[in-house]
Amino acid sequence: MNHVPTVGSVGALGLLLLGYLRRNEHLKHVGLEVLFLIALLTLPVYVSGVAAHQEIRPIKEVSDDAIRVHQDAALIGFTVMEFAGFVAWAALWQWRRRGHAAPRIVPAATVLLVLALALMARAANLGGEIRHPEILAGGVAAPAGDPERFMTWSINQVAVYSRWAWPAAETVHFLGLSLSFGVLLAVNLRILGAMKQTPFSDVHRLLPWGMLGFGANLITGMFFFVGQPGQYSSSEPFKWKIVFLVIAGANFLYLTVFGGPWVSNGDKRFDAGLGDKAMAILSMCSWLAVLWAGRMLPFLGKAF
Amino acid sequence: MLNWIDATALSTWLKESPSVWAFPTVLTLHTTGMGVLVGASYVFDLRLLGIGRNVPLSSYRWVFPTLAVGLGVNIVTGILLFIKDPTHWGTAFPFFVKMGLVIASAATVVPMRSLVLSSGPEQREVSSNMRLLAIASIVAWSGAITAGRLLAYVVP
Numbered sequence: 001m002n003h004v005p006t007v008g009s010v011g012a013l014g015l016l017l018l019g020y021l022r023r024n025e026h027l028k029h030v031g032l033e034v035l036f037l038i039a040l041l042t043l044p045v046y047v048s049g050v051a052a053h054q055e056i057r058p059i060k061e062v063s064d065d066a067i068r069v070h071q072d073a074a075l076i077g078f079t080v081m082e083f084a085g086f087v088a089w090a091a092l093w094q095w096r097r098r099g100h101a102a103p104r105i106v107p108a109a110t111v112l113l114v115l116a117l118a119l120m121a122r123a124a125n126l127g128g129e130i131r132h133p134e135i136l137a138g139g140v141a142a143p144a145g146d147p148e149r150f151m152t153w154s155i156n157q158v159a160v161y162s163r164w165a166w167p168a169a170e171t172v173h174f175l176g177l178s179l180s181f182g183v184l185l186a187v188n189l190r191i192l193g194a195m196k197q198t199p200f201s202d203v204h205r206l207l208p209w210g211m212l213g214f215g216a217n218l219i220t221g222m223f224f225f226v227g228q229p230g231q232y233s234s235s236e237p238f239k240w241k242i243v244f245l246v247i248a249g250a251n252f253l254y255l256t257v258f259g260g261p262w263v264s265n266g267d268k269r270f271d272a273g274l275g276d277k278a279m280a281i282l283s284m285c286s287w288l289a290v291l292w293a294g295r296m297l298p299f300l301g302k303a304f
Numbered sequence: 305m306l307n308w309i310d311a312t313a314l315s316t317w318l319k320e321s322p323s324v325w326a327f328p329t330v331l332t333l334h335t336t337g338m339g340v341l342v343g344a345s346y347v348f349d350l351r352l353l354g355i356g357r358n359v360p361l362s363s364y365r366w367v368f369p370t371l372a373v374g375l376g377v378n379i380v381t382g383i384l385l386f387i388k389d390p391t392h393w394g395t396a397f398p399f400f401v402k403m404g405l406v407i408a409s410a411a412t413v414v415p416m417r418s419l420v421l422s423s424g425p426e427q428r429e430v431s432s433n434m435r436l437l438a439i440a441s442i443v444a445w446s447g448a449i450t451a452g453r454l455l456a457y458v459v460p
Contacts, residue, residue, distance in 0.1 A: 182343025
């Protein structure tokens with residue numbers, strides 16, 4: 001599981017580069033889709049990595065500093081990877097609407113992917129040093145160091161000691177929830193048969209607003225998680241929240257790129273087939289499950 | 305009055321039942337209702353502000369029954385949440401700020417609904433007053449969510 005982001009990114013990069021080499025737009029499109037899915041799967045990998053840290057922390061021989069260095073590196077790699085995923089999604093959204101993406105957006109996604117890959121490789125390398133301290137220069141004598149220089153540590157301090165940071169992030173999390181939920185409601189209801197007079201492309205137009213809400217929630221959600229990992233890493237509902245997020249995210253990709261309403265310029269009176277309707281229902285159900293698991297965190301888990 | 309509510313069996317059940325189907329489910333339904341209610345409102349506000357201006361206003365008829373469902377769920381679950389701790393909420397100023405914002409937000413829906421119901425099949429133009437109302441609606445709903453979320457922190 002831990003190798004999915006690195007191996008998958010190499011695959012996505014290969015597809016994109018091959019697409020450039022052969023001037024094959026289709027390959028680039030598939031490359032962007034794979035990139036988006038890998039960015040999605042990086043989420044459970046990152047989360048499970050932090051959970052592993054919680055478990056090995058009591059082990060004396062493991063250097064706390066080595067773990068912190070790895071965690072910072074992983075957080076940076078994760079952030080760039082998610083950013084690459086957002087850019088890839090924006091390219092796919094434009095592609096669906098115009099038949100091509102804006103000239104610079106696919107190269108931008110490619111460059112971000114290369115950067116994310118390099119950062120994740122660095123994180124993986126530093127992760128190796130946790131369990132194999134012999135490759136650490138200085139070995140056991142590695143200095144404990146000043147924790148303030150670590151990013152994850154600072155985020156943790158803000159989350160625990162700031163009076164306003166946590167409530168403010170919770171508020172943004174709920175606003176983002178409402179925005180993305182409303183957009184998904186509109187798009188999925190259109191597929192299920194509401195707004196029949198409206199071309200599908202006009203509701204598809206709303207998807208970036210849903211993504212905006214989701215982006216706000218990913219950032220605030222990561223703040224909660226990095227700030228108080230102990231609340232979530234062994235929490236059953238949190239596990240389910242992540243599982244349903246991955247399902248919902250994959251479904252969001254489908255809503256963005258699926259062809260039904262766009263073929264033969266016929267999106268005007270688009271009548272969704274059974275498969276598309278099933279996807280719309282799955283979309284609503286998986287987002288409701290994300291919300292349900294999230295709201296139940298304090299009751300079924302131990303978050304507050 | 306508040307003390308009487310506090311002593312009812314329903315209030316005790318909400319306070320003391322260890323079941324996930326008691327307080328946790330009521331609270332989760334309240335959040336879900338919020339997503340439906342505010343989400344559908346935001347989408348229509350965005351339309352009034354020009355996002356998706358090709359779409360005739362009459363295509364947004366679905367918004368209003370959806371809002372009614374979300375509002376209905378949240379009135380019922382909101383009352384239950386109040387019954388759980390009536391002496392707590394009934395005396396907290398921030399709680400009344402939230403109620404004021406919710407009422408103001410819901411009030412913005414009324415003229416929007418009559419606009420959509422009276423609009424012709426091809427009507428796309430939105431008056432500047434309606435755009436202002438859309439901004440007021442976004443601000444009021446966001447304020448209601450902010451107040452609601454902060455209640456958990458500012459009311460001891």
